[in-house]
Amino acid sequence: MLNAAVLTALTMLLAAPPHYAGTLDTDWLVTPVTTPATVRMSDDGKELVLSNGLVARRFRLRPNAATVAFDNLMTGESMLRGVKPEARVTIDGHSFDVGGLKGQPNYAYLLDEWKDDLTADPNAFVFVGYEVGKTQPRFAWKRVRHCADLPWPPRGVSLTMSYRPPERSQSTLPEDLTVTIHYEMYEGIPLLCKWLTVRNGSEKIVRLNRFTSEILAMVEYESEVDNYQLWRVPNLHVESDYAFGGMNASVANHTTHWVPDPDYLTQVNYLRKNPCLLESRPPVGPDVDIAPGETFESFRTFELAFDSTERERNGLAVRRMYRTIAPWATENPIMMHVRRADPNSVRLAIDQCAEVGFEMVIMTFGSGFNIESEDPAYLAQLKELADYAHGKGIEIGGYSLLSSRRISDEHDVIDVATGKPGGATFGNAPCLGSRWGQDYFRKLYAFYEKTGFDLLEHDGSYPGDTCASRSHPGHRGYEDSQWTQWKTISDFYKWCRGRGVYLNVPDFYYLTGSTKCGMGYRETNWSLPRAQQILHGRQNIYDGTWTKTPSMGWMFVPLTEYHGGGPAATIEPLRDHLDAYEAHLANNFGAGVQACYRGPRLYDSDETKAVVKKWVDFYKRYRDILESDVIHLRRADGRDIDGLLHVNPQGKIKGLAMIYNPLDRPVERELKLPLYYTGLADTARIREKEGESRPYKLDRHYNVTVPVRIDAAGVTCLVIE
Known part of the structure; x- marks a missing residue:
């Protein structure tokens, strides 16, 4: 028993x-909320209200513009306790607030009767006007494969608020310089997006050294009197598309900072260290020059309000957010990682995929595939393979290693602490702003234009390394190196998204075009005995889908030996270990999760073929529900x-x-x-x-x-x- x-x-x-x-009549996670996102003027004409029926943000417009309320309409909570600038910029070495109001007597809460007495900071950028419009796509998305039927861009409303330099700054700033704060609020989800642009209308170059694109004095989540190390921050999910160096949002998030509020003098904590002030800013730089007539655009910060503290419900909200702002991540092709990249091996993989219903062939790491080759004969061979695959209804692509390798002292990132190569996330790594880095991406763009390939598995990616080199053509030095490298790789990923190129990237680039990342597993565990691999697999899927949708994370099936383990860990010959093979298929297809089936073939007998096709057919029969939301029942x-x-x-x-x-x-x-x-x-x-x-x-x-x-x-x- x-x-x-x-x-x-x-x-x-x-x-x-x-x-x-919630306090609303309908639950937005169950019944679609169709209340439109709107911008309206308050009855007294003093405030703009940005709302979608789930959350609302209010802006006072005079004597300067500032957020004076951020309300959770689902729970009835006021999330904001104080007025701050809308942004902060450092230009040519001088720091300026953008908007904001002064004079709040107590930062524990904000009363309506205080608002008329608030004053403008004479040293801050001054609000000059606003425009209301529709949401716009961050970049193009070409839909070429099965995915959820979701709108792009998300339905909603946009609000732009423009600011000019303060009069006192005209000796340090050109007069024709405009900072514009952009907001988008989306329909049916308690989510808004914010970013800034800086337009240089002058005749001289200006340098944007630093920026903080969001500053919110939020109601603290908890109050502790004593010295405290494990603060819980306000119940708001915040992340930006300036993300790298991790397979989940919390690790890859380098822009969200919860810090103490120096204005909050009445807080309970004796040392006034409660981290209830939200700032969204890059860790370094950007330190970029804005030429006359040009406009700088920041990363985008997304703010999702929760209506619960329950893990599953908040996870459902975050997963809904990704489907809303990165709907390409619902693309979930069934993929095989073929172990050899010679034409015969690839054709066999294509044929077998077509026979059992797989949809994609990836020439895996160690296969011999070389995306950096510019040999016309090699590219012609790959074009023939692409044509053959497309004729069978199969997509094709391959693997490329980027950051986790050494190129040379000349081209690797330089550690700012030592002035020498090394010190990167993976030890040594190429700088994307070096001549090698620029040439590498030139080859990638050209490869897809010449071969017609459909996907890229981009290992290493760019993990956020800085570089102190002064000789690399793509950046000036340390301060602008992170920003310029991120721009290089994110622009390429956006280009891929516009062409319909699928992106497997073991890093958190979903918001800039990537479609899939690792679900989360230890690679050496695939050398364990087969039975242990199977149980680990279900644990990994269970754990990964708290924050990822099934389509956002890949798993792994070592058809051939991987990281050792010998016969006890290996599925090949497939017909001899069909029970283990089927268990992997049931794990992954049953969860709506795709895995890297890595080996020379998908089947080696009619019996094996029948088992693979059985689970592919099951998945395709129930694909829509299997790729939908997940409720966690019991962990394996x-x-x-x-x-x-x-x-x-x-x-x-x-x-x-x-x-x-x-x-x-x-x-x-x-x-x-x-x-x-x-x-x-x-x-x-x-x-x-x-x-x-x-x-x-x-x-x-x-x-x-x-x-x-x-x-x-x-x-x-x-x-x-």
Whole structure:
């Protein structure tokens, strides 16, 4: 019999009701909110209100412009406690606030009756006007493969507010210099975007040394009197597209800074160190020159308000955000990593992919594929392979290593601390602003134009290294090196997105065009015995999908030996280890997650081919629901059944639960499923696999109880309609 404590924990977890604490009549994560995003003038003519029915931001316009309210309409909370500048810029060595108002008597809260007494800072950029418009695409997205039917750009409204230099600064700043603050608010999600541009209308070059594009005095999340090290910050998700050096947003986020507010003198913390002031700014630079007639554009900061503190609900909100502002990340092609790049091996991979329904062939790392070659004969050979693949309905591409390698002392990044090569994220790394870096990207652009290839797996990517070289043609020195390198790689990724080139990038470049990153796993674990790999795989998917949608993360299946492990770790010959192969297929396709199936072939017998095709067909039959939102049921631990629940309240199929049994004996269970996020309220029709559906009544917590029987080391699915 199964352990009673384990059974109790599983039942409680599966039965847990959602923690929706909203005050609105509808839950935006279940029922689409179609309230338009608008900009309107307040009744007294003193304030602009940017709102979408879920969040609202108010701007006082005189004697200068400033945010005076940031309200969570879902919970009724005022998230803002004080007035700050809208931005801050340092130009030619002089720092200036942009907008803002002075004179708030207490920064613990902001009363309406105080607003009329606030004054303008004579040293700040002055508000001169605003425009209202529609949201605009950050860059082009060419849709060439299966993806979610989402609008681009997201539906919403834009607001631009322009500022001129203060009169006192005209000895240090040209008069014809404009800072414009841009806002976008999107329909149906408590999300806004903010960035700034600096237009140089003068006849001389100006240098933008630093900028802070967002400054918000937020209500503190907690109050601690004593010296405290583990502060929790306000319940707002903030990230920007200036992201690198990590496979999740928190690690790759280098622009979001929660810092103490020097104006907040009445806070509870004795040392006044509560980190409740939000600043969005680059860690270094940009230190770029803006030539006469040119405009500098900053990165974009996205601010998502939560209506809960519950992990799953907040994860659903973040995943909805990515689908909204990076919808290309819903592209989720079924991909094979072919182990050899010679024409015969690639043609075999293409043929097998076409036979079983795979959609993409990637010439993997170590295959011999060379994207940097400019040999006309080699490029012609690859063009022939691309034509052959396209004739079979298969996309094709390959792997390129960028940052995690050494080129030479001349071309590598220079450590600012030592003045020598080294000190980069991966030790030594090429500088993208070196002659080598410029030549590398020239070759990449040319490669896709000449070969017609469909994808790039770009390893290493650019992890945010700075470079203190003074001789590289792409940057002047340390201060502008991070910005210029990021521009180089992000511009290339945006170009790829506009051409429909798919991007596998093990770094957080989703918001600048990347389509997939690692779900999160330790590579050497693929050298473990096969059974351990399978359990690890489900754990990795379970953990990764708290913040990634299924389509945003790749997994791995080592058809051939990888990082050692010998015969015990290897699936080849495939027909001899078909149980392990099928378990990997069930793990990944059942989760809506694509894996790197790395080897020389997908099948080696009719029986193997049938198993692969079975799971591909399953995935394509239920693709829409499998690529939808994930509710986490129970994490795999090898001690009891585990699983995920896919939900889509707008779909014909409302949910699909994948339940795995890692035990060496069958399990029969009355299984409770939480169906709140399916959108069903009274009755659900549920069938096991392709069986007959039966009606089940939802209880007051939106749960149903379903009998299941799962074979030893087996898997089943429950389809909810």
